[in-house]
Amino acid sequence: MAFFVFVIGTILGSFFNVCIYRIPEDESIAYPPSHCGKCNTKLKPLDLIPIMSWIFLKGKCRYCKEKVSIQYPLIEFLTGIIFTIIYLRFGFGIEFIKYTFLISILIISAVIDLKTQYVFFSVSLVGIVGGIIFSIVEIFINKNIFSVLLSIIIPLVILGLIILMTRKFDGMGIGDLEIFILISLYVSPKIVAVSLFLSIIFGGIVSAVIYLKGYRKKHIAFVPYIALGTLIAILFGEDIFNWYLSISMF
Ligand SMILES: [Zn+2]
Incomplete structure (x- = not known):
């Protein structure tokens, strides 16, 4: 079962690659079908097997031998692994569907942010709409509406x-806030708090290293750290929160 989840993850990861490549170019994610970026040859099913095709073709296009970025198999593998971990932690159910959907949006947004330094609202919007639907369903089942509001606040x-405090240094921006609002629609207030805490620590450490090394890049892509912080918060958030409370009592 875990292997099946992994395979489904890699297939979806392959679709995320299409989104990552096409959304910043303002192209449709549905049409035209996958083709080589250099020779434009339409790819056949054998060229589109997640991870395996890239390995068998040694990272080159079958038709024109143009190099194919390692980003493609990496995203497929990463998505497969993350889906498997979420499955092993939560089993099959609404939590599995909800968290894999959230993480999918975060993977796409994080890689686009790394490549372009932009957060695309079209991606966030899909996450926000999904989050509202999950919230409504969960309110009907058992969730408290105040818990949803607290998560957002x-x-x-x-x-x-x-x-507001870091606007002079070009720190976090409205795009990052947008990402957090969408995350808050999927998780409990405790997990939002842990995710926020971890994202700021990860992003802060990396910003400090970049700054100390003398690079003065205009923007730092924060969404990858938010995605990592959120994944850890989803998996271990309750434990981290309780541990933090226990040490801060002294
Ligand atoms: Zn080609």
Whole structure:
């Protein structure tokens, strides 16, 4: 079963590659079908097997031998692994569907942010609409509406303050806030808090290293750190939160 989830993850990862490549170019993600970026040959099913095709073709196009970025098999593998971990942690159910959907949006947004330094609202919008649907379903099942509101208020206040305080340094931006609002629609207030805390630490450490090394890049892509922080928060958030409370009592 875990292997089946892994395979489904790699197939979806292959689709995320299409999104990552085409959304910043303002191209349709549905049409035309996958083709080589150099020779434009339409790819056949044998060229589109996640991870395996790239390995068998030694990272080159079958037709024109143009190099194919290692980003493609990496995203496929990463998506497969993350889906498997979420499955092993939560089993099959609404949590599995909800968290894999959220992480999918974060993977696409994080890689686009790394490549372009932009957060694309079209991607966030899909996440926000999905989050609203999951929230409504969960409110009907058992979730407290105040818990949903609290989840949204936490990043709004904390990130809002950080953005205001660091606006001179080009720190986190509105795009990052947008990402956190969408995350808050999927997780409990505790997990939002842990995710926010971890993202700021990861992003902060990397920013400090970049700054100390003397690079003065205009923007730092924060979404990859937010995605990593959120994944850890989803998997271990409750434990981290309780551990933090226990040490801060002393
Ligand atoms: Zn080609």
